[in-house]
Amino acid sequence: MKVQGWLFILCGIFFAAVDVVYWFWSREPVGTTAMAISVGFAFMIGYYLMYTARRIGEQPEDNKQGEISDGAGELGFFSPHSWWPLFVCLAVSLTAVGLVIGWWLFIIGVFAVIMSMIGFVFEYYRGNFSH
Numbered sequence: 001m002k003v004q005g006w007l008f009i010l011c012g013i014f015f016a017a018v019d020v021v022y023w024f025w026s027r028e029p030v031g032t033t034a035m036a037i038s039v040g041f042a043f044m045i046g047y048y049l050m051y052t053a054r055r056i057g058e059q060p061e062d063n064k065q066g067e068i069s070d071g072a073g074e075l076g077f078f079s080p081h082s083w084w085p086l087f088v089c090l091a092v093s094l095t096a097v098g099l100v101i102g103w104w105l106f107i108i109g110v111f112a113v114i115m116s117m118i119g120f121v122f123e124y125y126r127g128n129f130s131h
Contacts, residue, residue, distance in 0.1 A: 001053035002062050008046030015039045082119035091116045 019035035060070035095109030
């Protein structure tokens with residue numbers, strides 16, 4: 001994780017340099033602000049990865065003499081199929097459309113988001129796929 005953290009920190013430094021050059025060259029505030037946000041995001045992700053690497057210790061990808069087989073093994077449980085992300089996206093879309101059309105549709109969308117998130121989180125706790 002340290003390698004990924006340093007990669008994002010170096011990207012943040014590069015974005016900062018490009019942002020300064022862009023500001024002096026164009027004097028355009030919107031693009032400069034967007035680049036500044038990119039700098040912040042890159043540093044934020046880099047800091048998170050470095051902090052997490054310090055907490056969980058040495059990982060196989062941090063070893064310079066490591067082999068591919070060092071990272072073998074179980075990485076976790078990943079759902080092979082799930083319809084819930086589709087329903088969450090549809091509910092969020094309904095909520096966004098509700099902001100445009102009216103508060104009544106927004107409230108229905110918020111309710112739909114809450115219900116679809118509950119279904120997504122508890123998908124493997126009931127029914128045929130419970131474990």
